[in-house]
Amino acid sequence: MKSFKGKTLRWEWREGCIELxxxxxxxxxxxxxxxxxxxxxxxxxxxxxxxxSACIISSARKSVFSAGGDLRELYHHAMSIPEGERLKGIxxxxxxxxxxxxxxxxTPFVTIAAVHGxxxxxxxxxxxxxxxxxxxxxxxxxFPELRLGFIPGFGGVxxxxxDLGNAVVRDLLFTGRTLNASRAHALGLVAQLxxxxxxxxxxxxxxxxxxxxxxxxxxxxxxxxxxxxxxxLREEIDIFxxxxxxxxxxxALKKFVEDSxxxxxxx
Amino acid sequence: MRTLEQTTREVLDLAAKHFQLPAGSLAxxxxxxxxxxxxxxxxxxxxxxxxxxxxxxxxxxxxQGVSDFKTLAERIQSRx
Numbered sequence: 001m002k003s004f005k006g007k008t009l010r011w012e013w014r015e016g017c018i019e020l021x022x023x024x025x026x027x028x029x030x031x032x033x034x035x036x037x038x039x040x041x042x043x044x045x046x047x048x049x050x051x052x053s054a055c056i057i058s059s060a061r062k063s064v065f066s067a068g069g070d071l072r073e074l075y076h077h078a079m080s081i082p083e084g085e086r087l088k089g090i091x092x093x094x095x096x097x098x099x100x101x102x103x104x105x106x107t108p109f110v111t112i113a114a115v116h117g118x119x120x121x122x123x124x125x126x127x128x129x130x131x132x133x134x135x136x137x138x139x140x141x142x143f144p145e146l147r148l149g150f151i152p153g154f155g156g157v158x159x160x161x162x163d164l165g166n167a168v169v170r171d172l173l174f175t176g177r178t179l180n181a182s183r184a185h186a187l188g189l190v191a192q193l194x195x196x197x198x199x200x201x202x203x204x205x206x207x208x209x210x211x212x213x214x215x216x217x218x219x220x221x222x223x224x225x226x227x228x229x230x231x232x233l234r235e236e237i238d239i240f241x242x243x244x245x246x247x248x249x250x251x252a253l254k255k256f257v258e259d260s261x262x263x264x265x266x267x
Numbered sequence: 268m269r270t271l272e273q274t275t276r277e278v279l280d281l282a283a284k285h286f287q288l289p290a291g292s293l294a295x296x297x298x299x300x301x302x303x304x305x306x307x308x309x310x311x312x313x314x315x316x317x318x319x320x321x322x323x324x325x326x327x328x329x330x331q332g333v334s335d336f337k338t339l340a341e342r343i344q345s346r347x
Contacts, residue, residue, distance in 0.1 A: 027308070063308040118311055138315045177326040178311060180318045 001044050008034040011041060016053045017207045018109075023060035030122040030154070031070025035097055042103040049108050053215065054207035057104075057130060058114040058200050065113070065139065068121025069154065075253040090244055094153050094237045097122075101155045104129040105228050108219035110210045114203035115139045115190075120178075125154035128163065131226065134206060135181040135190040136199040144176040148252040153240040158232035164188055269347060275340035278317065282336065285316055295337035317343060 002013040008024035020041060022028040030038075059065045078086050104111055104126070113127035116136035124141050127133050143160075145152045151173070160169050168187055172179065184190040194202040210218070243249065269277070279293045286303050293302065305313065317339075318325055323346040333339050 063312060118308060137319060138312060140311050140315055175326065175328065177328060178314070180315050180324065182319065183324055 001040075002048070004037075004040065006037040006040070009037050009041070013048060013052065016051060016211050017204075018048060018052055018055040020055065020057045021060050022057070022066055025061070027064045027067035027118070028059055028061050028123065029067055029070035029073070030097070030126070031073040032093070034070075035093070035100065038100045039096065042100045045103060045107055052109045053211035053218070054110045054112060055104075055107065056112045056114055056200070056203045056207055057126065058203065059116065061117075063117040064123075065115045065117055065119040066123025066126060067118055068123045068125075068144075071148070071253060072257050075250070075257050078250065078253070087241055087245055091237065091241050094240060097154050098233055098237065101125065101129045102228055102230075102233070105155075105159070105226070106223075108215070108222065110207070110218065110222070112203045112206055114194075114199040115141075115181075116197070116199050118142075118178075121145055121152060121156070122154045125152055125156040125159065128156060128159040131222065132191045132203075132206060133184075133189065134192045134194055134199050134203045135184060136194050136196055137181050138196055139181040139184070139190075139199070140178040141172075141181075141184050141189065142176065142178040143172050146173055147176050148256060149246060149249040150240055150243040151236065153236065155233050155236065157236060158229040160189075161232070162226075162229055269344070271340060271344050274321075274344045274347070275337060277320065278336055278340045278343065281316060281320055282313065285313060293336060295340070296335055298334045299336060299339070300334050321347065323347060 004011050009020060009022050011018055011020040022034070024034055077089065081089060110132065111130040112132045112134060113130040114134050115127055116139055118140055119127055120142045121144060124143060143152050143156055151157060157169065157173070160172070164187060181190055181193060185193045192202055192206065275295050279295065280290065282299065282303070283290055283293050299305065314325060314327070314330070321343055323343065325343060325346055329342050330339060333342060
C-alpha cells in the first residue's frame with residue numbers, strides 16, 4: 001500500500017521515501033485508534049522496504065508532534081472494566097504498541113522523526129524508535145509518566161538509555177521536566193536542529209541524502225549500530241504492568257483527566 | 268549582565284511579540300494566563316521562546332505556580 005489515509009494518520013510513498021503524518025485531534029495522542037493505524041503502517045514495511053530508502057514521521061497538528069499515550073482513553077477504558085481485567089487489557093495494548101515500535105526501530109531503511117512542538121511520553125518514544133531526530137528549535141521533549149505513578153511504557157527508557165547517558169535519563173524521568181530542542185541537541189537526543197517551521201524540510205533534505213547510499217550497506221550499518229534492546233523492552237512491560245495495578249495510578253489518571261490547568265503534564 | 272529591569276522588559280516585549288499584542292500593552296504585574304488566555308501548549312511555546320532568547324534552561328517546575336511577568340523575570344534572572 002503506497003498511500004493511506006486513516007482517522008489518525010496518513011502516509012504516502014514517493015520516490016523511495018515514505019512520509020507518515022500524524023493528524024489526530026487534539027494532540028496526536030496515541031490510543032487504540034492510532035495504534036490500529038500504526039499497525040497497518042508497520043504491516044506494510046515488508047512490501048515497501050525493497051524500494052524504500054527513508055521514512056519521515058511528522059505531525060500535521062499545530063504546536064505538537066505527539067502528546068503521548070491517550071491517557072483519557074486509558075482512564076475511561078480502565079474505569080469501564082472490572083478491576084481484575086485491567087491488567088490484561090493494558091498488557092495487550094503494550095504488547096501491540098511495542099511490536100509497532102520494534103518494527104519501526106528495525107526497518108532496513110532510515111527513519112527520521114521531524115519534530116516540532118511538544119514531543120512527550122509516547123510521542124517521544126515514537127521519535128526514539130527512529131534513527132534520526134530532526135527538531136524545530138521550538139520543540140520540547142519530556143517523559144512525564146512518573147507523575148502518574150508509572151514509567152514510560154512504549155519502549156522509551158531502553159531506547160533513551162541506548163542513545164544517551166543514564167544521568168540524563170534519570171533527570172528526565174525523575175523530574176518529568178521538559179527539555180528544549182537546543183539542550184536536546186547538545187545532549188545528543190536530537191541529531192539536527194532546524195529553524196522554526198523547518199523540521200520537515202530538513203528531514204526531507206536528509207532523506208534525499210540518505211537515498212544516495214547503497215541500501216545493503218545502510219541496512220547492515222543500522223543493524224550494527226542500533227540493536228533493538230529486546231530484553232529491556234520486555235522488562236519495561238512487566239514493570240509498567242506491575243506499577244499500573246496500584247490504586248495511586250487510577251487516582252493520578254483521574255486528576256490528570258480532570259485538570260484543565262495550563263501545565264497539566266506537570267503536577 | 269542584564270539587570271532585573273532589563274530582563275523584565277525583554278520578557279514583556281517577547282510575550283507581546285509572540286502573542287501579537289501592541290508593544291507596551293503588558294505590565295510586569297499582569298497575570299499572563301488571564302491576560303493572554305494561553306493553554307498548556309502555548310505556555311510551552313512561550314517557555315521555549317524565553318529559553319532560546321536568553322540562552323538558558325528554565326525547568327518547568329521552577330516556573331510552576333508563577334503567573335505574573337515580574338516573578339517569571341526573576342526566575343529567568345536567577346539562571347543568567
